[in-house]
Amino acid sequence: MAETKIIYLPTYRRIEKDLVNIFPHLERYVKDYEISQNRRFNSKEETFLELVEFGMNDIQKKIDKRCFELKNYFYDKLNTNLIGSYLDDILNKSYNSFDFRKISQIDDEALSYILKRLDDSVISLDGKQKLKDFVNRLQINHSSVSIEDKINAHFVWKLFQIYDYQQKEESDIIELINICNQYIENDKELIYNKDEFKVEIKLTKNNQNQSYSIRNLFEDKFLKLEEKDKSNSNSIELKDLSSGEKQIISLFTHLVLSQKNYFIIIDEPELSLSVPWQERFLNDILNLGKCSGLLAVTHSPFIFQNNLRYITHSLEEFKQ
Incomplete structure (x- = not known):
């Protein structure tokens, strides 16, 4: 258990907005707190991780760091x-x-x-x-x-x-791309640019056509932004993804690009996930082979409509 890191995903910390824009010093305060907690328990490295992403900056840095290593x-x-x-x-x-x-x-x-x-x-x-x-x-x-x-x-x-x-x-970064693309909506795709050692999010042709239709409705406004967005019309950033997509990429980036094993605690894993995603989410975590333990509390029956059903219990079972 000494080599196992705990990941905690509490419901109330699932955020979509970039909190740094609202509270500029919040990220530094959280980091300082984490460091003080690690020192308190005489830990040479972080053993506990509460997934709080500030505009996905931490995740982007982690991916960029791995690409730089490659x-x-x-x-x-x-x-x-x-x-x-x-x-x-x-x-x-x-x-x-x-x-x-x-x-x-x-x-x-x-x-x-x-x-x-x-x-x-x-x-x-x-x-x-x-x-x-x-x-x-x-x-x-x-x-x-x-x-x-x-x-x-x-x-x-x-x-x-x-x-x-x-x-x-590069097998780890490819594995991360393949897993995340199973969850990303069809109008987007994660790509590993092997020539530039870079992970990108590309808009599919379907998405671009949709953007064109919207542009026809608001032509005057889009014309003003056309030159500004022209160079990046085929790609977006992590911060532009939906809350569910952010949740997926955030968690799997930590799991795949880490050498550690994890004990994962998730409150309401179904949040922001479509039904098909809910049905495969926990299994995809376990299939990575880096999960030493998993505790999930859910209101959704779809989370355990799979081979995890036999180890799923209702709170009613534990009443005296």
């Missing part, structure tokens, strides 16, 4: 696995023992994925295209290869290994 991880791997070992591999002729059959494992998506992330100072645009052509040629025929081909193939494979490492490292 970016650093990629360039660290690039420096150590490729650039750093280049001269050593040439001198030791490590490329001579390379198995060319490995190249068949590299598809266009994997190669494009890694090359897009390489700065032009590392390899030029022309060099990237030549590298793609080289891989395609080698996949068709590798029976007759030169020393130069061996060197290139050796380093292409190292690039692919970086891709493989990065895919595994």
